[in-house]
Amino acid sequence: MNPRKVYLDHSATTAVDESVLAAMLPFFRSSFGNPNSLHAWGREVRKAVDEAREKVAALIGAQPQEVLFTGGGSEADNLAVKGTAWARRDRGRHLITSAVEHHAVLDTMKWLGKNGFEVTVLPVDREGFVSPEALDAAIRPDTTLVSILFANNEIGTVQPVAKLGEVCRKHGVLFHTDAVQAAGHLPMDLSTLPVDLMTLAAHKMYGPKGIGALYVRKGIRLTPLIHGGGQEYGLRSGTENTPYIAGFGEAAALAAKRLGNGDVDRERALRDRLIDGVLSRIEDSFLTGSRTERLPYHASFCIPRVEGEAMLLRLDFAGIGASSGSACTSGSLEPSHVLLALGLPHEIAHGSVRLTLGKDTAEEDIDYVLETFPPIVQTLRGLSPFKKA
Ligand SMILES: *Cc1c(COP(=O)(O)O)cnc(C)c1O
Numbered sequence: 001m002n003p004r005k006v007y008l009d010h011s012a013t014t015a016v017d018e019s020v021l022a023a024m025l026p027f028f029r030s031s032f033g034n035p036n037s038l039h040a041w042g043r044e045v046r047k048a049v050d051e052a053r054e055k056v057a058a059l060i061g062a063q064p065q066e067v068l069f070t071g072g073g074s075e076a077d078n079l080a081v082k083g084t085a086w087a088r089r090d091r092g093r094h095l096i097t098s099a100v101e102h103h104a105v106l107d108t109m110k111w112l113g114k115n116g117f118e119v120t121v122l123p124v125d126r127e128g129f130v131s132p133e134a135l136d137a138a139i140r141p142d143t144t145l146v147s148i149l150f151a152n153n154e155i156g157t158v159q160p161v162a163k164l165g166e167v168c169r170k171h172g173v174l175f176h177t178d179a180v181q182a183a184g185h186l187p188m189d190l191s192t193l194p195v196d197l198m199t200l201a202a203h204k205m206y207g208p209k210g211i212g213a214l215y216v217r218k219g220i221r222l223t224p225l226i227h228g229g230g231q232e233y234g235l236r237s238g239t240e241n242t243p244y245i246a247g248f249g250e251a252a253a254l255a256a257k258r259l260g261n262g263d264v265d266r267e268r269a270l271r272d273r274l275i276d277g278v279l280s281r282i283e284d285s286f287l288t289g290s291r292t293e294r295l296p297y298h299a300s301f302c303i304p305r306v307e308g309e310a311m312l313l314r315l316d317f318a319g320i321g322a323s324s325g326s327a328c329t330s331g332s333l334e335p336s337h338v339l340l341a342l343g344l345p346h347e348i349a350h351g352s353v354r355l356t357l358g359k360d361t362a363e364e365d366i367d368y369v370l371e372t373f374p375p376i377v378q379t380l381r382g383l384s385p386f387k388k389a
Contacts, residue, residue: 161177207248306380
């Protein structure tokens with residue numbers, strides 16, 4: 001038995017950093033006040049919420065008053081898409097998104113498509129890129145919002161966000177991007193990037209689950225999803241989740257530090273070793289997504305003639321936490337919409353595996369995967385009903 005445990009599913013979620021946990025704890029008991037209260041208990045916590053907002057804003061080059069906290073990435077996506085679609089419904093009812101979005105955007109768009117809006121879903125190329133020219137051609141006089149994700153969670157491809165945003169600017173159309181996988185891992189500066197709304201989630205960057213943020217550029221009007229006490233500039237009512245907000249602030253500060261101190265470059269180098277190692281050791285394997293425009297911690301592959309779920313089970317048995325691109329979690333046998341959008345045939349898309357590194361992933365962890373993974377594939381291929389073409 002090898003006791004080694006290697007977690008390589010950081011695109012699914014990350015562990016809360018020690019410093020993040022320490023930043024959260026006071027707000028459960030000693031600093032428990034409601035930040036909307038005028039007394040000392042409230043004022044103390046209001047200050048902490050303001051500081052957390054400043055840290056999240058600083059990470060992305062935004063103004064603090066452009067950042068509002070939500071109950072996670074999915075909620076921020078819903079607020080961005082439904083909130084702008086509704087607020088601008090008198091100007092037009094046409095929305096544009098891409099075929100490789102996270103379900104929090106894609107399913108929100110589909111719902112709007114059944115409720116009075118019209119949605120264009122742009123295709124992607126082999127590497128998962130949306131073409132700025134295709135976006136340009138798809139925008140109509142009644143288009144009000146474009147939502148295209150910053151970096152893909154399944155295949156790691158980083159979109160040409162600046163170019164896509166410029167196209168939207170040119171047409172006077174709002175541009176939302178889901179940056180849940182990218183924020184804190186890639187430098188970004190919204191003071192120059194042509195993005196109007198951007199989604200973040202703390203738990204993909206060593207913060208807690210259930211807290212996210214929506215960046216809303218100054219002057220943009222949204223209709224809230226949750227009405228009530230008018231917190232978060234009237235856009236997200238409900239008493240602020242102060243421990244989680246404080247934790248998110250600390251996670252943002254930590255991410256800014258990592259982006260500055262070369263830690264992300266270390267991660268990228270390890271990722272490249274993993275990618276090269278898998279491609280050279282596993283016959284016919286190939287990378288999904290872009291090799292160059294790629295999240296620094298992200299590796300994803302298709303392994304022909306092997307079934308994805310079987311790989312994951314054997315990797316898990318060997319102590320390696322990986323995931324598949326396919327929607328096996330929902331018990332569905334349909335391969336992922338993202339892999340199909342790349343033009344991969346079903347039987348290939350079924351053999352996908354995603355390995356996503358974290359800040360604590362070590363050289364030895366990658367060595368272990370490169371030792372362990374190829375024999376697993378060999379064994380499964382021995383059992384595979386698919387013949388080599
Ligand atoms: C994880 C993720 C989400 C959802 O965020 P939650 O905080 O889990 O709701 C949305 N978009 C992308 C790209 C993600 O990776």
